[in-house]
Amino acid sequence: MPRFSIIVPCYQAAKTIADTLASLRAQTVTDWEALCVDDGSTDATYALLRTAAAADPRIRVLENPGKGPSDARNHGAAQASGELLAFCDADDLWAADKLAALEAAFADPACDGAFGRVSFFERRAEDARSVSSVPSAPLSIPMLLGENPVCTMSNIALRARVFAQSGGLRREMVHNEDLDWLIRLVGMGARIDPIDRVLVHYRVSRSGLSADIERMRADRAMALESAARFGFQPDAQAEAVHLRYLARRALRVGLGGTTALGLALRGLALAPARFLTPMHRGCGTLAGALIAPALPAPMRRALFSR
Template sequence: MRNGVPAEQPKVSVIMPVRDGERWVAEAIRSVRDQTFAGFELLVIDDGSTDATPAILAQVAATDPRVIVLRQPRDGLVAGLNRGLATARAALIARLDADDIALPDRLAQQVDYMQRHPDVVLLGGWATIIDENGRQKGRDMRPSPQALRSTLMKKSPFIHPTVMFRAEAARRVGGYHAAFEAGEDYDFWLRLADIGEVAILPELLICYREHGGSVTRTRQLRQIYSARLAKLAAAARQAGRPDPSTALSAPPDWHDPAPGPFERDSSRLFRMLELADPTVAATIPASAVDLDAITSQLRTLTAGERKFAQAAVLNLLRRGGLPVPHTTLWRLLLRLGPVKAAKLLLGDK
């Protein structure tokens, strides 16, 4: 109820977390308000913004009862997503980031598809890449809608701000899990796929903004670490075993001297992948260099993990002074990929 008048039940709840998003949040909200499909509510979760974002949100909410602002201290993205999920009134939930733009027919197309395919619990789409000024960068993200389940067990084929999913299914699997920091979406997709069908609508649904707030090397490493754990958990569930990730209440620290059995091997591997940072590689004690952590996992390394491993071994080669023969490091570097090894040695990272 708003202003004493019962609010109409929305068919779609759009969830948009934001923190200090004054530059683009008004445009993102406008793209939702201008949808050809009108039966929505927009839940904007303000994660402790200290810029002009709160004032922008208050002004919009005062003029459009479909826009509902939820405020929280700086609890982070997962907390904001789960708060939006808990508050949402609609049976369908759509995501949009506060720096992206929904194309006018985005909701209409996805609602139509979900109505015609009641077995689908998660629906993605395509995105056009734009720069920070809204100019197209000449390319699109068009993940293949084919063989989604096999692809999903290797990597995420979904662009998070394009997805629509069923609220009942999302709540049944427990929403987003904080333990999978930077990879919480991938873990969520895998759990949704446990209980229903997944699909990608081969249509451009949003403009996805790439801008100066680039992902750091540390966050990239955390993202692929979380992805590895999410895949291991999914494999256990599919084999009929208990989900080993339920013991995790927070993102694991791969430096933990007493890791749990679920994350032990992955943590050992990622302590070595962290050496892709030259500063870390230069300061690690020689006794902590554990090449077997990489070689024992060589067959299972993803492209992202392999890239970090190559850079880590190259940094060890450049450092020198280790009780590891250079020939051993060379052999490992070549096993990780001879072409990439040559590029790294030439300084082409």
């Protein structure tokens, strides 16, 4: 039985899956299995997965009986044999020491889950200029109602029994399914600890789900329903932080015109002090939104790189 089971949902990932799997094989901790769940790809994804599995017995190829990334992750988790589950999307990359960092975190029996910092890149991971931060304390629901510091499912790992207790991800959600799931995890008492180092390299897509800002905003309402069941409602400060996050995301994926500016101004109107704090995020986001159309992309990304 492997120590880690890595769940990799795959859909039309022929251009990126080889690099993703290479980052798994480069892990300094080798006691893992990767469950690659094909979600009905019509490109070469499935063939590439079969080839990878033939070359490395730690890689298993599954076909998703349902549809969608949440279904694929749930299916992979149900087939996993490891004590610890970690998720990695088929276009993201892991730092080589990610599993080693997780192993150290889970040495504490009170740790139910863990996540690190994320770098954002378009072409090469080493060229990333934007890096997420982590809080100084475990995840809380009020924290999640502002800006989700986990950022992506590729950045979360937890004990398999805790995933089972959570009931998994909601299959009907396209965006913020991870936020909804994290809220439910924390609400049921799971301790999700931060690791202050970059463990994931997230590939930014200008045309994919990461660019669908309006749908992200709409689907967040479903996650807020879960928070309400635990007695939490977002206040003006949390909404301002969330709108700042969306504005930064809009800038990162090239939606730097009226989309980013509209989000920033709404957040600023709700809670000016909170939107602008810390200054390098708030003022950088506002400045980027105001001058984005004329600003070179590298300089725009640098404004909100922390």
